[in-house]
Amino acid sequence: MDHAEDLLARVFLTRVLEPGDEAGGRWVRERGAPAVVRRLRSAGSAGQPLPGVSGKRWAGLRSRAERADPHRDLAVAREAGVRFVSPGTAEWPRQLDDLGDARPLGLWVRGPADLRMWALRSVAVVGARACTPYGAHMAATLSAGLAERGWVVVSGGAYGIDGAAHRGALGSGGATVAVLACGVDRPYPRGHTGLITRIAEQGLVIGELPPGEHPTQSRFIVRNRVIAGLTRGTVVVEAAHRSGSLVTVRAARRLGRHTMGVPGPATSGLSAGVHELLRQDAVLVTDADEVVELVGGMGELAPERRGPVLPRDLLEPAARRVLAALPGRGAASPDEVARGAQTTPDDAVARLYELRALGYVERHGDGWKLTRQAVIPAER
Known part of the structure; x- marks a missing residue:
């Protein structure tokens, strides 16, 4: 398959298919991205729905396809310092292939580092947006410790635990990746514009959606599977029972990644979700050494914990x-x-x-x- 044609087709499809669309992913796997694009653009009977979607939904996809312009999207991306990384290329993180038909069509990447190399030694740190000072402190110190040990901290760029994790890694001169649920040229939330700009300069900002796209609730949810798939393990710092960060942990568990939780006060509702994870099969961690012992290579052991020597x-x-x-x-x-x-x-x-x-x-x-x-x- 011609690489340029495949890349253009995948860029086109990021405008048409929503992230995590498994029916669309199956079409691309079975027919190839260019063939799916031709079917979407076809007139008459040649444009009949592909398997797995209703006529109404197919009409919606065709409507989106009429407005898609991959050449324009690539030009806008270049102007913003953004590149498109597609599966099978040198920079593609192959662990994302574990997502099967829910694998991203490609990733829009902003920043100087090599995504594939960084993802090989990365850990996700996620949690509540409305976190407590304790949660922010734990996320920042844990992320700083990971960065100091040469690990890349991956999070979602949101307020609360995500922001604390990114700042902890940056503050120690380390590496961090923000996975956004919108176009990487438009930082969200707006209050984190400065932080996300700094991440793009020192680290990487990535996402599945093309330039200018806005976030939605469903896009936040499906974005979490990328955070889980990209990393060796996921640490949750503060999460209520219905926290979106628990979606990331469940995705990590399905993918066979390590799942970890930082405990909080038993009286805190913001730690209730974490404690439930710990009662199941997540591993309790309190610092970077314990995280690295779990996700790292053989011999990367946390120091033995002892009380003071009397x-x-x-x-x-x-x-x-x-x-x-x-x-x-x-x-x-x-x-x-x-x-x-x-x-x-x-x-x-x-x-x-x-x-x-x-x-x-x-x-x-x-x-x-x-x-x-x-x-x-x-x-x-």
Whole structure:
């Protein structure tokens, strides 16, 4: 198939078919994009509906096809610094092929980086638009940590968690990709024009819709499958039970990608959706190390989590047993300490004098008691 003809046909179809249209995707897979375009443009009986759509819907598609002008769209895109990346080309991220007939016809890409190379080591960070300060903090710090470890942060460019994720990655000098539900030449939401412009300069802004197209509720929903398919895994930071970000997680799960959630307060409705995911099969994560351990290569392990090392942790086991045998309050005789530590009275006395030299115990007449230094925090 001629590449130029296929590219023009796919650009044409981005004006005609809605993102995620599986019937249209099946036509392109079975017949090729140029043949579908010719059928849409045909007059008379040659323009009969293709399988899987009603006559009414076919008429709507034909009406859209009459106004489609791929040469104009490509010219407008070039003027805005936007290119069109189609399946089978060098920059196409092949993991999107996992979407089957719902695979994008192509992607409009704005930014200097190579989309395919960036997508190979990427993680989605998504969540609530109306997030809490805690959620914004977690999204930003987690994304900054991922970026510092060489991972690309992918999100949807929206207010709330998306914006915090993008800013966290940019703030650490890292890479980020915004997947929009509109034309990439018209940033949405308007309040994020500066942020999306900065992403286009430092990272990538991508989308399925041609220049000038506006977002709709359904386009936001189907956009999420691209975020899920493009990345190695999806992290959700704050999501209510009906949050759109849960669509991304469900898509990631269907595609066999890793699904992760950042826990929040049990009393927060904004974390209820995340907690439900964690009760199913998502993995609980709290920082970038834990995310990378899941999505990264062999040996990329998160550090072992431990509480603070207390001075008594450095004692020899026998000395720790004698120390543990002393009561929290009051004094004990050497015989009582020996019984508690399961040792002899002579050994207990020897250990008690060692502990006194270290400041853990003190002698009171014939008995021994703990000093203030020896009382562990849980006992205070």
